[in-house]
Amino acid sequence: MANYEQLRLSNQLCFPLYVCSKEVVRKYKPLLDELDLTYTQYITMMAMWEHEQLSAKELGTILYLDSGTLTPVLKTLEKKGFVERQRSKDDERSLIISLTQDGKALQDRAASIPEAMGKCIDMDLEDLQTLHRLLHKFMDTSIK
Amino acid sequence: MANYEQLRLSNQLCFPLYVCSKEVVRKYKPLLDELDLTYTQYITMMAMWEHEQLSAKELGTILYLDSGTLTPVLKTLEKKGFVERQRSKDDERSLIISLTQDGKALQDRAASIPEAMGKCIDMDLEDLQTLHRLLHKFMDTSIK
DNA sequence: ATCAAATCAATTGTACACAATTTAATTTAA
DNA sequence: TTAAATTAAATTGTGTACAATTGATTTGAT
Numbered sequence: 001m002a003n004y005e006q007l008r009l010s011n012q013l014c015f016p017l018y019v020c021s022k023e024v025v026r027k028y029k030p031l032l033d034e035l036d037l038t039y040t041q042y043i044t045m046m047a048m049w050e051h052e053q054l055s056a057k058e059l060g061t062i063l064y065l066d067s068g069t070l071t072p073v074l075k076t077l078e079k080k081g082f083v084e085r086q087r088s089k090d091d092e093r094s095l096i097i098s099l100t101q102d103g104k105a106l107q108d109r110a111a112s113i114p115e116a117m118g119k120c121i122d123m124d125l126e127d128l129q130t131l132h133r134l135l136h137k138f139m140d141t142s143i144k
Numbered sequence: 145m146a147n148y149e150q151l152r153l154s155n156q157l158c159f160p161l162y163v164c165s166k167e168v169v170r171k172y173k174p175l176l177d178e179l180d181l182t183y184t185q186y187i188t189m190m191a192m193w194e195h196e197q198l199s200a201k202e203l204g205t206i207l208y209l210d211s212g213t214l215t216p217v218l219k220t221l222e223k224k225g226f227v228e229r230q231r232s233k234d235d236e237r238s239l240i241i242s243l244t245q246d247g248k249a250l251q252d253r254a255a256s257i258p259e260a261m262g263k264c265i266d267m268d269l270e271d272l273q274t275l276h277r278l279l280h281k282f283m284d285t286s287i288k
Numbered sequence: 289a290t291c292a293a294a295t296c297a298a299t300t301g302t303a304c305a306c307a308a309t310t311t312a313a314t315t316t317a318a
Numbered sequence: 319t320t321a322a323a324t325t326a327a328a329t330t331g332t333g334t335a336c337a338a339t340t341g342a343t344t345t346g347a348t
Contacts, residue, residue: 002251002255004193004251004255006255007190007255007257009191009206011258012258013272013276013279014172014183014261016280017161017165017279018165018168019283020279020283021164021166022165022208022305023283024157024161025158025305026305026306029306029307038333043159043162046151047153049151050153055296056296064167065334066336067296067297067298068297068300068335069335069336070297071298071299076333091295091344092343093297093342093344095296095297095298108146111148111150111151114150117158120286121157121285122286123285127281130274131282132157132160134278135164137267137271138267139167141265141267142167142264142265142267166335169335170335173336173337182302182303182304184303185303200326200327201327209304210305210307211326211328211329212308212327212328212329213305213306214327215329217303217304235313235314236312236326237313238326238327239326
């Protein structure tokens with residue numbers, strides 16, 4: 001009789017990661033709807049707010065997304081007027097993404113989101129900080 | 145001059161959750177390929193290995209998935225011969241999912257996956273246990 | 289200088305994920 | 319007791335995600 005204890009859902013690390021990630025994204029939805037952004041578009045804009053201008057390649061590295069995902073996201077954000085896409089003069093392979101004025105203005109409207117999300121999370125600050133630290137440690141040590 | 149510190153990617157909790165979740169699922173892929181399962185199909189099978197028989201509704205509650213996601217996953221698993229789908233006699237609205245013999249046998253082949261995944265994660269046991277505990281706490285206190 | 293290897297964005301194909309709606313069955317309440 | 323409300327699965331539509339491939343450009347080794 002084999003022991004399948006390690007195959008129980010409650011013993012996995014992957015499963016609560018997967019569930020928490022999905023549910024957090026779902027909690028963002030009503031807030032992001034007001035900005036006409038999906039979650040993926042939101043984190044893309046967060047990267048752009050920090051950097052003003054990035055190549056698609058750099059964005060992919062920052063966001064852990066490949067071109068198959070980013071290409072349509074960036075085209076959508078361009079259509080919405082939040083970024084511009086243009087080929088690099090230096091290297092025609094590279095696509096430069098730049099924040100537009102509307103994209104910059106959007107940051108003001110997004111400024112209240114982190115606090116609003118914080119109110120949805122009913123955990124004390126110490127636990128949240130530990131969780132944040134361990135997730136980053138996990139990213140740094142166990143990915144790629 | 146507004147302070148957008150709270151909008152930085154590195155200050156979000158959602159973003160490392162999202163990245164870790166995706167990257168863990170990606171790490172599973174080569175192992176799950178051998179069983180001809182996707183990650184979503186894998187956690188569905190984990191639930192079935194624990195319960196033998198569940199309604200689609202119960203599965204959705206356990207896995208935090210709605211019928212829009214589960215319906216095609218369950219049809220695929222039925223096509224692969226791992227589960228059977230049949231309407232409940234008591235309540236024709238309800239769909240009963242049962243593990244087949246092939247589905248049961250698959251558990252043996254999956255038994256080595258948790259250990260193989262463990263070897264990919266280069267964090268000490270205490271951190272992993274803390275992470276596991278905090279993710280479950282997060283799920284319990286901050287979702288729905 | 290030249291051409292093979294590498295790089296980058298885009299495309300293709302498969303599989304979620306979820307909101308919203310639909311359809312059918314069951315339960316509840318007037 | 320039957321009409322309204324609820325429940326459950328399926329469907330529809332949109333938007334990721336990612337592996338694999340393609341096509342254009344650049345780099346690097348000879």
